[in-house]
Amino acid sequence: MSAQLLKHVLSGPSVMPTSPNPPGKDLKLFQPKKNTVLVSHGRPPWYGEDGKKIGNAFVIGVAGGSASGKTHVAREIVRALGSIPTVIILSQDSFYKHHSSEELVLAHANMLDFDHPSAIDMPMFASCLADLKQCKQSNIPVYSFAEHQRLQETKYLYGATVIIAEGIMALHDQSLRSLYDLKIFVQCDSDLMLARRIKRDVKERGRSVEGVLDQYLRFVKPSYDNFVRPTSSYADIIVPGSNNAVAIELICTHVRRQLRERSNQFREKMAIPHLSIKSKSGSHTPPPELEELNLTVHPNTPQMKGILTILRDKNRSRQDFIFFVDRLSTLLIEHALQHLPYLPSTVVTPIGVESPGKKLDAMHICGVCIQRSGGCLERGFRRVIRDAPMGSLLIQSDAVTGEPMCLQVMLPMAIRFRHMAENSWVFLLDAQIGTGAAAFMSIRILLDHGVREDHIVFVAFLVARGGGISILRRAFPEVKIVCAAVDDEMEEGWLEGVQDELTNPHGVGRKVWVMQPGMGQIGDRYYL
Ligand SMILES: Nc1ncnc2c1ncn2[C@@H]1O[C@H](COP(=O)(O)OP(=O)(O)O)[C@@H](O)[C@H]1O
Numbered sequence: 001m002s003a004q005l006l007k008h009v010l011s012g013p014s015v016m017p018t019s020p021n022p023p024g025k026d027l028k029l030f031q032p033k034k035n036t037v038l039v040s041h042g043r044p045p046w047y048g049e050d051g052k053k054i055g056n057a058f059v060i061g062v063a064g065g066s067a068s069g070k071t072h073v074a075r076e077i078v079r080a081l082g083s084i085p086t087v088i089i090l091s092q093d094s095f096y097k098h099h100s101s102e103e104l105v106l107a108h109a110n111m112l113d114f115d116h117p118s119a120i121d122m123p124m125f126a127s128c129l130a131d132l133k134q135c136k137q138s139n140i141p142v143y144s145f146a147e148h149q150r151l152q153e154t155k156y157l158y159g160a161t162v163i164i165a166e167g168i169m170a171l172h173d174q175s176l177r178s179l180y181d182l183k184i185f186v187q188c189d190s191d192l193m194l195a196r197r198i199k200r201d202v203k204e205r206g207r208s209v210e211g212v213l214d215q216y217l218r219f220v221k222p223s224y225d226n227f228v229r230p231t232s233s234y235a236d237i238i239v240p241g242s243n244n245a246v247a248i249e250l251i252c253t254h255v256r257r258q259l260r261e262r263s264n265q266f267r268e269k270m271a272i273p274h275l276s277i278k279s280k281s282g283s284h285t286p287p288p289e290l291e292e293l294n295l296t297v298h299p300n301t302p303q304m305k306g307i308l309t310i311l312r313d314k315n316r317s318r319q320d321f322i323f324f325v326d327r328l329s330t331l332l333i334e335h336a337l338q339h340l341p342y343l344p345s346t347v348v349t350p351i352g353v354e355s356p357g358k359k360l361d362a363m364h365i366c367g368v369c370i371q372r373s374g375g376c377l378e379r380g381f382r383r384v385i386r387d388a389p390m391g392s393l394l395i396q397s398d399a400v401t402g403e404p405m406c407l408q409v410m411l412p413m414a415i416r417f418r419h420m421a422e423n424s425w426v427f428l429l430d431a432q433i434g435t436g437a438a439a440f441m442s443i444r445i446l447l448d449h450g451v452r453e454d455h456i457v458f459v460a461f462l463v464a465r466g467g468g469i470s471i472l473r474r475a476f477p478e479v480k481i482v483c484a485a486v487d488d489e490m491e492e493g494w495l496e497g498v499q500d501e502l503t504n505p506h507g508v509g510r511k512v513w514v515m516q517p518g519m520g521q522i523g524d525r526y527y528l
């Protein structure tokens with residue numbers, strides 16, 4: 001076991017940057033090549049068409065004596081589930097209680113009992129695990145074995161599909177056991193555990209052989225006999241502490257099957273954002289009336305018409321496009337500010353006269369771009385709302401299943417912590433709402449973090465009336481959506497992929513829904 005303070009492993013998706021098109025290249029539609037397989041390692045939807053979460057993360061509890069091989073088993077499971085997005089290990093060590101200075105003196109003399117169940121902050125362990133299981137974020141304490149102390153910092157975790165909770169007391173409390181979908185006990189010979197512990201604690205935890213033996217005889221062994229070993233009766237599977245590759249493979253087969261069953265359930269119930277879109281097969285559900293959608297559309301002034309005309313024009317230079325995108329985003333964010341709360345405020349002018357006015361009544365305001373095209377609104381946002389923290393979300397649709405995939409979540413501090421998220425106003429930025437799938441997933445992510453639905457202001461240049469907007473509206477009626485214009489149609493097509501050694505070595509394309517008349521691929525026109 002390594003000396004990492006938090007045994008936290010992320011597997012699966014490394015961030016997949018979008019593959020850029022060469023400058024000036026128009027959107028090119030073509031049919032997918034036969035036998036083209038695109039595998040996306042992002043996280044598929046974990047919610048249904050109504051926006052509510054379906055099911056939870058799969059949680060595995062791994063208990064066993066100290067140095068029995070719990071971490072090894074957990075890491076081997078992570079490795080074997082490599083293609084599954086985001087498998088995390090949550091170690092019980094992170095939940096050792098904070099120690100007073102008197103306790104620290106005892107700890108350094110090997111006189112403090114770290115092997116009694118009361119040494120662990122069980123309510124906190126269970127609460128963090130419950131949050132992660134319910135797809136919420138959690139900020140996990142960080143523990144130092146060298147200092148025998150919980151540190152000031154915390155580790156932010158969010159979005160796991162599988163969570164492995166490991167520790168000597170992982171099966172001890174009912175509050176933890178009730179959270180597991182699978183309970184494992186690692187059974188290991190006592191001599192082997194002692195030998196491994198001496199080696200590990202001397203090498204990785206800065207201990208002496210005498211100290212380790214002293215602690216072992218005083219606390220570790222009696223605790224194993226009294227508290228740890230008896231919990232093996234709660235386990236679904238007993239795994240040997242060595243030569244356990246077959247047992248681990250069997251566990252992984254079980255987990256994969258469980259996840260497959262859940263994912264079919266997701267797919268049946270997930271948002272179907274194309275209901276009212278004109279498809280290649282010709283079926284066409286009439287789009288909803290504009291009033292039904294409850295959008296805040298910027299007044300169609302001559303100035304707004306002029307900007308939109310420039311942006312829709314494929315012959316405009318990139319410099320023009322960038323300049324007018326920045327102008328449009330500034331105007332839209334200004335317009336969106338009407339949704340924030342204001343309080344009366346009276347000031348005194350330089351000539352000493354009282355002037356009644358308004359002041360913003362929002363504690364935290366932040367922006368979150370849906371990458372990549374949401375980044376086009378960032379400059380406008382920063383011009384209007386000074387010093388607001390920005391975050392980003394990377395969501396792409398899987399070319400095979402068409403499902404949106406969450407590839408990266410980078411949220412500002414104000415949203416990472418639940419108590420702050422509950423008081424935050426968040427401007428969610430994307431260039432357009434077409435199928436609505438990325439908007440849907442982004443809103444779900446913010447709600448998972450505790451942001452209030454009516455504190456989310458979604459700002460987009462364009463919304464497709466015939467796209468997923470009506471489903472989005474039904475699922476999240478309180479989210480404010482601000483746009484410059486509403487286009488009627490969405491057309492299905494295929495965007496040719498550009499070969500790129502790093503991000504797209506085979507040059508595979510992806511299925512896209514194109515807005516009509518639209519502005520083309522706004523991100524490509526702005527960034528390339
Ligand atoms: N199946 C195994 N085969 C060989 N060595 C193992 C095995 N499991 C664990 N070990 C070794 O034993 C030591 C303790 O294992 P670890 O998984 O960290 O224990 P725990 O998390 O239960 O305290 C580590 O050095 C690890 O490499």
Ligand SMILES: Nc1ccn([C@@H]2O[C@H](COP(=O)(O)O)[C@@H](O)[C@H]2O)c(=O)n1
Nearest residue numbers: 065066067096114115145148167168220
């Ligand atoms: N400050 C501490 C805290 C805990 N321990 C020992 O760690 C053991 C649990 O960790 P494993 O990775 O071995 O499961 C436990 O037996 C405690 O004695 C410690 O030595 N110092």
